[in-house]
Amino acid sequence: MITDREKHFMYLAIEESKAGMEAGDGGPFGCVIVRGDEIIGRGHNRVLCSNDPTAHAEIVAIRDACANIGNFQLSGCEVFCSCEPCPMCFGALYWARPDRIFFANTKRDAAEIGFDDAFIYGQLEIGDYKARQIPMVKMDMPEALMVFKKWIEMPNKNLY
Amino acid sequence: MITDREKHFMYLAIEESKAGMEAGDGGPFGCVIVRGDEIIGRGHNRVLCSNDPTAHAEIVAIRDACANIGNFQLSGCEVFCSCEPCPMCFGALYWARPDRIFFANTKRDAAEIGFDDAFIYGQLEIGDYKARQIPMVKMDMPEALMVFKKWIEMPNKNLY
Numbered sequence: 602m603i604t605d606r607e608k609h610f611m612y613l614a615i616e617e618s619k620a621g622m623e624a625g626d627g628g629p630f631g632c633v634i635v636r637g638d639e640i641i642g643r644g645h646n647r648v649l650c651s652n653d654p655t656a657h658a659e660i661v662a663i664r665d666a667c668a669n670i671g672n673f674q675l676s677g678c679e680v681f682c683s684c685e686p687c688p689m690c691f692g693a694l695y696w697a698r699p700d701r702i703f704f705a706n707t708k709r710d711a712a713e714i715g716f717d718d719a720f721i722y723g724q725l726e727i728g729d730y731k732a733r734q735i736p737m738v739k740m741d742m743p744e745a746l747m748v749f750k751k752w753i754e755m756p757n758k759n760l761y
Numbered sequence: 762m763i764t765d766r767e768k769h770f771m772y773l774a775i776e777e778s779k780a781g782m783e784a785g786d787g788g789p790f791g792c793v794i795v796r797g798d799e800i801i802g803r804g805h806n807r808v809l810c811s812n813d814p815t816a817h818a819e820i821v822a823i824r825d826a827c828a829n830i831g832n833f834q835l836s837g838c839e840v841f842c843s844c845e846p847c848p849m850c851f852g853a854l855y856w857a858r859p860d861r862i863f864f865a866n867t868k869r870d871a872a873e874i875g876f877d878d879a880f881i882y883g884q885l886e887i888g889d890y891k892a893r894q895i896p897m898v899k900m901d902m903p904e905a906l907m908v909f910k911k912w913i914e915m916p917n918k919n920l921y
Contacts, residue, residue, distance in 0.1 A: 603898070603900055607898075607900065608900070608902075611900055611902055611905075612902075612904065615902065615904050615905045615908060618905070618908050619908050619911070622908065622911065622912055622915070625918075625919070628912070629908045629909055629911070629912040648833050648856075649833070649919050652827050652828065652831055652832060652833045653823075653824055653827055653828070653833060654823060654827060654833045654834070654835075654853065654856040654857040655815070655820050655823055655824060655853045655856070655857075660815050663814060663815055664813055664815055667812050667813055667814060668812065668813070671812055672812055673808050673809070673812045673813060673814040674814070675814075683902075683905050683908065684905070685890075685899075687852055687856075688848055688849075688851065688852035688855075688885060689848075689849050689850075689851075689852025689853045689855075689856060690849075690852070691848065691849075691852070691881075691884075691885060692847055692848035692849025692850070692851070692852060692881055692885075693814065693815045693849045694895065695848075695849075695877075695880075695881045695884060695895065696808075696814040696815070696847075696849060696881075697814040697815075698895070699895065700895075700896075701895065701896045701897075701898060702895055702896070702897045702898070703897075703898045703900055704897065704898070704899060704900070705899075705900050705901070705902035705904075705905035705906075706902075706905045706906060706909060707899070710906065710909055711909075713909075714909045714912055714913050717855075720855075721851075721852055721855045721856075722885070724851075724855060725848060725851060725852075725882070725885055726886070730845075735854065735855065735858070735859065735860075735861065735862055736860075736861045736862070737861075737862045737863075737864065738763070738767075738861060738862070738863045738864070739845075739864060739865075739867070740763055740767065740768070740771055740863055740864070740865050741865070742768075742771055742772075742775065742843075742865035742866075744772065744775050744865075745771075745775045745778070745843050745844070745865035745866045746865075746866060746870060748775060748778050748779050748782065748789045748843065749789055749866060749870055749871075749873075749874050751779070751782065751789070752782055752788065752789040752874055753874050755782070758785075759785070759809050
């Protein structure tokens with residue numbers, strides 16, 4: 602059951618998507634992050650205006666929210682996305698760990714207007730990294746593993 | 762066949778991972794992006810020092826590279842990651858579209874030192890979003906679809 606409260610925040614995310622598109626900042630995507638009834642972060646796609654392929658609405662809003670609350674975790678928060686998150690934003694949301702994620706348009710809707718989320722979801726499903734479209738090359742580097750061992754042994758490290 | 766050139770750039774990515782860890786900036790992950798033999802972007806994990814859960818080495822390096830070349834696409838570039846990218850960074854790399862991705866440590870190695878990449882990969886494999894650990898709620902919002910329709914109809918838009 603969707604409440605009026607949830608519709609209210611989703612309308613704000615949709616407003617963000619529209620404002621960003623009309624400003625020419627990037628694609629038509631918006632995001633609002635709330636803790637209780639307080640908006641702690643918001644954003645829209647800024648890929649074009651910032652030349653930053655990672656500046657999707659959710660990433661912009663997560664960075665804004667985390668900066669505002671001084672924490673890299675969003676537990677106790679809810680995220681309202683005008684469109685179902687792409688794999689990059691899905692991963693970012695899982696690292697940030699909000700309590701719930703609401704979305705309106707779907708990845709299929711996004712594909713229909715030319716955004717390739719569905720393609721990237723498909724690439725992730727290919728378990729063998731060698732079979733993916735962007736070639737991935739595994740290099741055996743003992744030096745890299747050595748850094749991981751040092752991390753394990755490091756005293757007083759912040760676990761996260 | 763891995764060349765000395767490729768090993769050289771991977772060593773630099775590993776150096777980034779070590780420097781970031783020792784500075785307390787975040788986990789032991791580094792990334793270097795090159796175009797030909799020129800380094801155009803680099804970064805290490807800065808989740809802890811910037812309170813930004815999206816500040817993985819690859820994201821930091823992609824943003825650095827794109828800012829340096831003034832483009833949101835990395836075609837013609839190669840990316841050297843000290844560890845196999847997590848789903849967030851995998852998505853970011855697919856949006857940036859470099860020619861090749863090299864990695865040293867694997868997501869299994871990362872899981873062994875406490876980084877949950879494998880868990881997020883698993884969550885993405887769950888096709889039904891309702892069955893995932895962070896609850897996702899679909900809201901039917903004609904207003905959101907209307908913004909997508911406006912995008913399609915918008916003249917002179919930058920397609921990307």
